[in-house]
Amino acid sequence: MIDIAGLDVKYGAKKVLDAITLAADKGRFVGIIGPNGSGKTTLLKTISRVLEPSAGIITLDTIPLDRMKSRDLARSLAVVPQETGTGFDFSVRDVVLMGRYPYIGRFSKETAEDDRICCRAMELTGIAHLADRPITEISGGELQRTIIARALAQQPRHLLLDEATSHLDISHQVDILTTIKKLSKEIAVIGVFHDLNLAAYFCDEIMVIQSGKIVAAGPPEEILTPAMLQSIFDLDASVSIHPVTHKPVIVPLPKGMYKTGEDP
C-alpha cells in the first residue's frame, strides 16, 4: 500500500505540491489527471525517492520511504517514467533483465527463474520478438513497452506509471492497460494519464491535481463531469455513460460548440 499524508514538495523556493494526501492499495487502480505543470510527475518522482519532500510522509506497506534501504525499495517499487531513453546500446532483453537486478547478487548471474520472468514480461508486453534488438534500433512505442516489461520483471508490490502508454498505438495501449489492470488486483498501482477516456475505463479511482493540490477524488463516473473538465482543463466536452462498459466517455468539443450542462 502507498500511503501519503500532508506532502509538500518544492523546487527551490517554489512549492509545487501542497498538502497531498492519498492512498493506493491493491484492488484499486488509481489514476492521476491534471493540466500540464500541475505536479503529476513531481508526485511520482517523490514517491520513487528521486525528489525529497519538504514536508509530509510517504509509506510503502507502512514502512516510511526515507527509512527504506535502496535494495528494498528497488524490490518494492517499479516506475515507468515519462522519459525512457537510456542512452546505451543495450538489447531489449538486457533492459528487461535490469528489472531483476534487485534480486540478483552483486557477483551472481541471473538464474533460469529470472530468465523465465523476463520472457513472461516480454510476452505480456508483446516484445518477445524484439529481445535481441538494440534499444537504439526500436521504435518509441517498442521502447516504452520494453520499459513496461522491465517494470513487470521487477515483480514490484507498488507500480508507478507516468503516461506509460503515451507512445503506444491504441491496440497496444488497451492490451497493456488490461495487463496492468489485472496486476492492480495484486499490487498498488498509480498511473498518470492525459488520455481521460483510458483513465475513465481502466481506473477505479481518479484524483484530479491542479496547481499542486488534489482538488477532487473518486470513481471516474463521479469525477469526470463536464463541469470538472471545464473548470480544471478549460475544456468544453460532452460526457456520456457508455451503455456496455458503464464508464464515462468524454468527447472534447471546439470551444463554444456546447454549453456545460446541455446535450450537444
Ligand SMILES: Nc1ncnc2c1ncn2[C@@H]1O[C@H](COP(=O)(O)OP(=O)(O)OP(=O)(O)O)[C@@H](O)[C@H]1O
Ligand atoms: N526540475 C525542476 N525545477 C524547477 N521547476 C520544475 C522542475 N520540474 C518541474 N518543475 C515545475 O514544477 C511544476 C510541476 O511540474 P510537473 O512536471 O510535476 O508537472 P506535470 O503535471 O507532470 O506536467 P505535464 O502534464 O506537463 O507532464 C511545473 O510548474 C514545472 O514547471
